Every structure is written in C-alpha cells, then in structure tokens.
Amino acid sequence: MDHQSQILSLRDAASLINSGGDLQSVLRDLVLAACRHAKWTLGSIMSIDAPHGHAYVIVRHDPTLIQRTLPDRWELATSPSIVALNRNEPVYIRDARVSEEFPGYRREAFERDYRSVLVMPMNCVDEDGRPMVLTVVSREITEVSAEDIAFIGMIVHLGEIAVEKQHHLRQEKQAGERLQRALAAHTSLLQQALSxxxxxxxxxxxxxxxxxxxxxxxxxxxxxxxxxxxxxxxxxxxxxxxxxxxxxxxxxxxxxxxxxxxxxxxxxxxxxxxxxxxxxxxxxxxxxxxxxxxxxxxxxxxxxxxxxxxxxxxxxxxxxxxxxxxxxxxxxxxxxxxxxxxxxxxxxxxxxxxxxxx
CATH class of the missing domain: 3.30.450 (Beta-Lactamase)
Incomplete structure (x- = not known):
C-alpha cells in the first residue's frame, strides 16, 4: 500500500471509528477498520481481567457465513494478550498452527482456519476499567513489517481517541443524571418540609x-x-x-x-x-x-x-x-x-x- 492510499485509509478509519453512537459501536468499528484497511481477515477486541486470569472478547469481526458458538473467554496463560500489555508492544505470531507458546491459538487456528495473528495493545480501558487489546488474524501466512505495524498502530490510536471520547461523554451523561436526581431530591425534600x-x-x-x-x-x-x-x-x-x-x-x-x-x-x-x-x-x-x-x-x-x-x-x-x-x-x-x-x-x-x- 502506497503512502497516499494509507493516508486515505486512515481518513476513512477515523471517520468510521468516530461515527459510533456508543462505546460498543466504536469498538466494533475499530475492529472493522483494522481488518478492512490493514488487510486482515478476522479481528476482535478483548478486555483483560488480570486479577482473575482471563481475557474476554468484547466485539468480534467475523465475515464468515457459518453461525457457530465461539469462545468469549480465554485463559491468560494461553493468550498473547497479557504479553502485549506487559511489554506494551505488539505480539506477532507468524503461524499460529505451529506455535508452541500459545496452545489456545494453535487449537483455534485449525478450528477457524487461520494462520498469522497480530495482537496490538490499546492504551485505553473498557467500561469496567479493564485494559484492552486488538487482535487481527489472516487466512494465509502474512509477513508483517515495521511499516505495517506502524500503520495498524495509527488505526488503534485513532480508536483510542474515540474510546476516550465515549468515556467522557458517558461521564458527562452520568453527571447530568446525578444532578437531575439531586435537584429532584432537593425539591421533594422541600415540599415535604413545607407540607x-x-x-x-x-x-x-x-x-x-x-x-x-x-x-x-x-x-x-x-x-x-x-x-x-x-x-x-x-x-x-x-x-x-x-x-x-x-x-x-x-x-x-x-x-x-x-x-x-x-x-x-x-x-x-x-x-x-x-x-x-x-x-x-x-x-x-x-x-x-x-x-x-x-x-x-x-x-x-x-x-x-x-x-x-x-x-x-x-x-x-x-x-x-x-x-x-x-x-x-x-x-x-x-x-x-x-x-x-x-x-x-x-x-x-x-x-x-x-x-x-x-
């Protein structure tokens, strides 16, 4: 992909990510943008519950037509997510089918027919304050260059900005609701006192x-x-x-x-x-x-x-x-x-x- 195409892709990714009406929509659009513009087949965003040792799938992009139940919870011991977060750097698995380090991905790579995996740490948290990672996979073995990682990293960064925006909007909405409840309580108390x-x-x-x-x-x-x-x-x-x-x-x-x-x-x-x-x-x-x-x-x-x-x-x-x-x-x-x-x-x-x- 040439530089002009990358710039146009980032512009489209920014528009797509920023169009969501809530946090779930933003995360869903982020996965879609990463797969569409960085040329990956499947993708998901997982939140990491380190104290309990699990990673949870929040949103998933899977264009396959076969409807099947997919695992939504992973043990961190078998997931590269915790490695990406601890090191604050991407984890690239060239061929998940032969990876000995992450047996969970090795098993699923055969079940869902994919090969290469890239896990990107995200500098933001979900609604429960848990850190998140973006995971993308491809059907074929994909060679990933430093330029490719930088490009998808920019998409992730745009997504982080959109996520933080949603957090601020949610906090403002909650503050407004609390203010309305406080004002209603104030009125109710005065009415009771004056009765x-x-x-x-x-x-x-x-x-x-x-x-x-x-x-x-x-x-x-x-x-x-x-x-x-x-x-x-x-x-x-x-x-x-x-x-x-x-x-x-x-x-x-x-x-x-x-x-x-x-x-x-x-x-x-x-x-x-x-x-x-x-x-x-x-x-x-x-x-x-x-x-x-x-x-x-x-x-x-x-x-x-x-x-x-x-x-x-x-x-x-x-x-x-x-x-x-x-x-x-x-x-x-x-x-x-x-x-x-x-x-x-x-x-x-x-x-x-x-x-x-x-």
Missing part, C-alpha cells in the same frame, strides 16, 4: 435519599428516628431501629446534644446486650436562633461522595431545619400560651369560664 408533615416522616425520606445511613434527632419533640443500619454485619434495619429506639436512645441524644454549632466527628459505642462495636459518626447540628434544636447523625460509608452528594446533604439539612423550625415555633407558642393561661387563672383575669375550661 403539614412531621419530622419523623421527613427523616424517613432523608434516609431514603442520602447514600449514607443516618439518624435524625429532634430535641424539642424528644424524637430519634433511625434509617438504614450502619453495620449490616451486626444489625439488619429492623434490629438497628429497635436498638436506637431503646438501648442506644439516651447515648445518641447525649452525643448529639454535645455537638457544638459546627459539625464534628464522634465515636458511638454500641452495646445493646447482643453486640459491642464502635461506629464512627459525623454530627451535623441543626440550629435556630443560635440554639441547637436537633442533629443529623451521618455514618460514613466506604465509597464517599462528591459535590452532588454534598449538595444533597445540604438540602437534607435545610429541609430538616425548616421542619424543626416549625416544631420549634409551635413549641414556643404553646409554651407562651400555657404561661398566659396560668397567669389568667392565678390573677383571676378570665372573662369566660368556658374558655378557661377549653
């Missing part, structure tokens, strides 16, 4: 929306509401909620009351007679008029969040603060009303006896 609901109902909703197990404490309502278990190995949800409502209630309230206006990390010592363990917990105090009226107790999880989860946490705190403020105002109003009633009775200032009785 005629209770702190307990809002606490249940917060527990469902946040990724972390939480406990909500309302001091004025003398209320402690637990959600999911922070340690499923020791408590299921029902047992945890029972423990929080019973043996752990006083300790949780004490720890929450000890929190200042700023968040702080504490250790909760759990001993309900059946289990003894230490749980790390972060306390987010709820304040109204510089008075701590409640707290949100958050149990960390191994996978911690980013900005969107922090925004969701802030929304939960705001909604709980609004709901607790309503309870707080109602508590103060009722206290003031009872005080005024007491003074009216003591000072005999009432006008209607029926009103006093009511």
């Amino acid at each position: 005629e609901g209770s702190v307990a109902a809002l606490a249940d909703k917060v527990g469902d929306l946040l990724p972390n197990p939480v406990v909500v404490i309302d001091f004025h309502a003398n209320l402690v509401v637990a959600g999911r278990s922070p340690s499923e190995a020791h408590f299921d949800a029902a047992a945890w909620q029972q423990a929080v409502g019973g043996a752990l209630n006083r300790q949780i309230v004490k720890v929450a009351r000890g929190a200042s206006e700023a968040r702080q990390n504490e250790t909760l010592f759990v001993d309900d007679g059946k289990h003894r363990l230490k749980l790390s917990v972060r306390i987010e105090p709820m304040t109204i008029d510089d008075e701590v009226v409640g707290a949100l107790m958050i149990f960390p999880t191994p996978l911690q969040s980013g900005q969107l989860d922090q925004m969701l946490l802030d929304s939960a705190k705001f909604a709980l603060s609004v709901q607790m403020m309503r309870s707080f105002v109602r508590f103060r109003f009722e206290t003031r009303s009872l005080t005024e009633l007491f003074l009216e009775v003591v000072e005999r200032r009432w006008r209607e006896e029926a009103d006093i009785v009511n």
